[in-house]
Amino acid sequence: MSIRHGLLALLSAGPRYGYQLRAEFEAATGASWPLNIGQVYTTLNRAERDGLVEIAETDPQNRVLYRITAAGRDALAAWFGGPVALTDRPRDELAIKLALALVAPGVDVARVVQVQRTATMRHLQELTRLKTAPEASGGAELGWALVRESMIFHAEAEMRWLDHCEAYLARAARHPRPAVPAGNDQDTEAVRR
Amino acid sequence: MSDVLFLDRADRTHGSGETAVHALREVTLRVAPGELVTVMGPSGSGKSTLLNLAGGLDRPTGGRVLVEGTDLGALSGRGLAALRRRHIGYVFQDLNLIQGLTAAENVSLPRELDGVRTAKARREALAALELVGLADLADRFPDRLSGGQQQRVAIARALVGERRLILADEPTGALDSHTGEAVLRLLREHCDSGAAGLLVTHEARHAAWADRVIFLRDGTIADSSGPVGGPETLLQDAR
Numbered sequence: 001m002s003i004r005h006g007l008l009a010l011l012s013a014g015p016r017y018g019y020q021l022r023a024e025f026e027a028a029t030g031a032s033w034p035l036n037i038g039q040v041y042t043t044l045n046r047a048e049r050d051g052l053v054e055i056a057e058t059d060p061q062n063r064v065l066y067r068i069t070a071a072g073r074d075a076l077a078a079w080f081g082g083p084v085a086l087t088d089r090p091r092d093e094l095a096i097k098l099a100l101a102l103v104a105p106g107v108d109v110a111r112v113v114q115v116q117r118t119a120t121m122r123h124l125q126e127l128t129r130l131k132t133a134p135e136a137s138g139g140a141e142l143g144w145a146l147v148r149e150s151m152i153f154h155a156e157a158e159m160r161w162l163d164h165c166e167a168y169l170a171r172a173a174r175h176p177r178p179a180v181p182a183g184n185d186q187d188t189e190a191v192r193r
Numbered sequence: 194m195s196d197v198l199f200l201d202r203a204d205r206t207h208g209s210g211e212t213a214v215h216a217l218r219e220v221t222l223r224v225a226p227g228e229l230v231t232v233m234g235p236s237g238s239g240k241s242t243l244l245n246l247a248g249g250l251d252r253p254t255g256g257r258v259l260v261e262g263t264d265l266g267a268l269s270g271r272g273l274a275a276l277r278r279r280h281i282g283y284v285f286q287d288l289n290l291i292q293g294l295t296a297a298e299n300v301s302l303p304r305e306l307d308g309v310r311t312a313k314a315r316r317e318a319l320a321a322l323e324l325v326g327l328a329d330l331a332d333r334f335p336d337r338l339s340g341g342q343q344q345r346v347a348i349a350r351a352l353v354g355e356r357r358l359i360l361a362d363e364p365t366g367a368l369d370s371h372t373g374e375a376v377l378r379l380l381r382e383h384c385d386s387g388a389a390g391l392l393v394t395h396e397a398r399h400a401a402w403a404d405r406v407i408f409l410r411d412g413t414i415a416d417s418s419g420p421v422g423g424p425e426t427l428l429q430d431a432r
Contacts, residue, residue, distance in 0.1 A: 122419065
């Protein structure tokens with residue numbers, strides 16, 4: 001996602017100053033994605049250049065009030081209306097790390113899995129601890145609750161995937177591949193660990 | 194503070210010689226008042242054995258199990274049964290509610306078996322049902338309660354009286370995610386008010402309500418996570 005769409009979403013509720021956009025963005029996402037004010041103004045300048053927002057007024061202290069344009073509303077509607085493409089998300093470092101642990105010599109892959117599982121569980125415990133506050137009923141609070149639930153589901157999925165990897169590796173260790181070309185045996189070696 | 198549960202190098206072997214199966218290997222575990230500990234692990238890793246030893250439902254073949262400072266191995270069969278009734282509450286996946294008794298009667302039964310007078314046992318049962326939010330359904334029979342309500346009755350039965358050790362084996366098994374979460378919140382609150390809890394679950398999101406999560410592999414503790422910092426540390430991490 002781009003910060004641009006986030007700011008357009010907030011502007012669709014009415015004109016805002018840059019500092020307001022920053023505060024509201026953080027309130028809505030539970031500060032899980034902190035923005036600095038420079039990012040906000042850079043994004044607004046580009047959105048203005050592209051005709052998605054315009055300046056509604058400039059107050060005596062030179063603060064600029066931004067307003068969404070019709071083109072901006074179209075861009076926002078397209079964003080809400082379409083799915084988020086998987087390729088837009090960053091590559092999964094953990095999956096790549098495990099894949100490389102299998103081919104690098106001398107790596108205890110089961111240990112890599114366990115270290116990650118403990119860390120992910122700890123993260124999940126911390127997220128769960130945040131739930132002890134009373135349930136949110138609306139607005140930014142509810143938005144943060146949804147972001148938090150998303151983080152919980154991701155952590156839970158990672159735990160399940162790690163369990164799956166462990167079972168997979170254990171099975172591979174019991175049934176190692178029979179013939180491996182000379183000089184290329186380090187992957188099975190790692191699996192056996 | 195003294196531990197409510199202390200497994201001191203607890204060992205459990207089934208059979209002997211060549212065919213011996215080591216279900217649990219010298220596991221040491223302490224659970225203090227106010228603490229909720231989750232045990233996770235694949236099937237066959239020793240989770241149920243650990244819970245059965247902690248609850249006095251099975252005896253270790255080596256090491257000791259202490260509940261509220263009492264070595265379970267030193268008790269007679271009758272003494273063990275009394276200690277189980279007074280100090281340990283069990284919540285299992287199959288609820289084991291007695292269908293011919295009302296919710297309140299199910300909850301007061303262990304107290305009456307313990308010699309508490311009926312009127313007092315009922316008062317305690319109503320207090321426990323109040324804790325789980327079922328005070329107004331106290332006189333219903335189990336078949337007139339939903340699955341989630343029945344599970345809450347089972348929890349009330351585990352909490353009734355002055356028991357400080359709560360053992361739960363997949364307590365959210367048959368429940369939908371919302372009701373399952375309510376069950377975990379109850380366990381969490383009860384531990385926050387001074388009980389010690391030991392929970393077995395395969396669901397990471399339920400396990401995460403604990404202060405500590407223990408990972409069992411082949412009868413030994415492979416790793417554990419916790420204790421957890423407050424919300425402040427999380428917000429710092431996010432920045």
